[in-house]
Amino acid sequence: MSKFFTITFLLVSFYILSTSSFINTKPNSIKKWMIEHYDELQSSLDLLIISIEKDPLELDIKNKYKRVQADYRKIQFLLDYISEESVKRYVNGAPLPSVEQSIPTINVLEPRGLQVIDEVLFAETVDMQELLLLTKDLSSALSNLKSVFLSADLYEADIKRAIYKDLVKIYTLQLTGFDTPGSLTGIDNSYYNFNGINELLTLGFIQNHHAKNTSILCQKSLDYLAINTDFNTFDRVYFYKNHVAPILKELSQWETNDLPILSRNVNEKFGINYESDHLFSTTLFNLDYYSQLPKKVISGQKVIALGKKLFNDPILSDNGKMSCATCHQPEKAFTDGLPKSITNTEDFMGLRNTPTLINAIFTKGYFHDLREEDPSRQINHVVKDKNEFNSNFIDIMDRLEVQGEYKNSFIEAFPEIKISKYAITAAITAYVSSLTSFDSPFDKYMRGEIYDIDPKVIRGFNLFAGKAACATCHFIPTFSGLVPSSYKESESEVLGVPDLWNESAPMVLDSDPGRARSGKPRDEAPHLMFSFKTSTIRNVNKTAPYMHNGSFASLKDVMNFYNKGGGVGLGFPLEYQTLSSDPLDLEDSEISDIISFMESLTSIPKAYIVENE
Secondary structure, eight states: OHHHHHHHHHHHHHHHHHHOTTSSOOHHHHHHHHHHHHHHHHHHHHHHHHHHHHOOOHHHHHHHHHHHHHHHHHHHHHHHHHOHHHIIIIIBOOSSOEEOTTSSSOOEEOOOBHHHHHHHHTSSSOOHHHHHHHHHHHHHHHHHHHHHHHSOOOOHHHHHHHHHHHHHHIIIIITTTTTOTTTOOHHHHHHHHHHHHHHHHHHHTTTSHHHHHHHHHHHHHHHHHHHOOOTTTOOHHHHIIIIIHHHHHHHHTOOOSSOOGGGOSTTOOOSBOTTOSOSSSGGGBOHHHHHTSOHHHHTOHHHHHHHHHHHTOGGGSTTSOOOHHHHSBGGGTTBOSSSSOBOSSTTOBOSSOOOOOTTTTSOSOBTTTTOBOOHHHHHHHHHHOTTTTOOOHHHHHHHHHTOHHHHHHHHHHOTTSOSOHHHHHHHHHHHHHTOOOOOSHHHHHHTTSOOOOOHHHHHHHHHHTTTTOGGGTSBTTTTBSBOTTTOOOBOEEEOOOBSSOOTTSOOOBOOOOBGGGSSOGGGGSGGGTTEEEOOOOTTGGGSOSBTTTTOBOSHHHHHHHHHTTHHHHTTOOOTTOOSOOSOOOOOHHHHHHHHHHHHTTOOOOGGGGSOOO
16 A cells, blocks of 8 residues: 555656646746846947947947847847836837827837847948947946846746747747848847747756747757748748747647736736737737726627627617718628728718728727727717717617617626616627637638648748838738737838829828827827828738728739838838838739738638628
């Protein structure tokens, strides 16, 4: 009997050791590793500063900058996890001015950090004085932030999430060239990311079989990245299917025994779902985060059914003639096929194009000018707009109260809440939240659910995420302005869209000021003039015409516009254009491939276009 208990004890002990990666790995050892590499980053940055000051040979400076990048990428997964906002604002933010979001007035934040340094250092003419100021500013920021980055004790769940988040960032921002806008060294930098992750896993987490498998997969990624280094020819489809996807799957199965330190506030919600095994899946996102409604509301079938009924019913409008479906027609991917939306007045058109509602919930800003962040409040804008429903919720509730069928539907959907503004907007939001689909041919191919796809699609995606730089604005996987890797911010861009696209005649800039007319005081910042939300290109072959004003009739027209360098390329005086004004130099065959890829993102389930049951 004692022998039996001994064997049982050993088996249980072995199981515990194999499932808990922190049996012999204490937070202090992680912190020690972090401190060592943080100091290395600061030292390599100091050497870069000395080189700029005393021996400004461009080649030597670039080599020392490469060392800085290598040291930063090695610990990026921990820095970005611990304080994403600090990284974004001081260490590695986009090289564009931004607006302070926490205050209502205009406070323009000038870009700082590695991405700005990258752009300056790899410009045609290097401004050494500016480069010196930027590197010294980064050095000062790293010194000031050291206590922020090194004060947290990270546990098993934190490490898993940090790796997961960094993997998303590598694929969506680094391999696309987004965060190395001058050097386009995202592939080289990604090598150092994987190197750092692998080193930390090997340090002491290898007892956990998921960590061990992740380490093995990281090494395979390192081997691939060491050989395939050319930005324009890098096969991002192959790398996802054979490297990124297997690691995501392994991480999704890694069950941890502790709570992540950054998620111990039970009320805090995150956009990303760390249990998803694919990027190209709606499971990557937490729907309740974007809908800003409880899960039981957005997933309630009776709530969704009520929302669908309200969506299609003109009872919401003052004249009883206009519904949500008037402009968002299911058979047209919830658009209307017009350059600009119709209004409640015959022969009078709206100001902007109607966007699709499929996957529209995956955003942190609604309307072309991003003026509303809450999907339920977005409905309020439509109800009150004199050119749309021209109504109010008191009148709407009165009209619904006398409808016996509606009274019963509300009771079933919201047993504890009678017909109210909340119930109406929540139901419609739940319905719109149900209109999600990442089941296009491209998604299925990337997930390994189908094995064949037109080679033009693969070439097109590699161009889209590479040479053509489309994925630096239309971020993977929503292919919209929803920014990786936390997906908690939606971007807008200044493209310089003409009022009418006509290559055979002179064109003029469209007069719509975009975000500058959002009604938010902070959006009146100069760099936001003519800035518009980056819409999704999913189902884009069903949603013509394009842009906020519907000025482009075809995808070929849109690609030609980008290929010329946007508005500046057409000769428009746009100081703050965010689209590169340099021609892309895409050949006709390359444009055709990119369009084939975009068309492969079509996914409109039949259930969405069935009329009300």
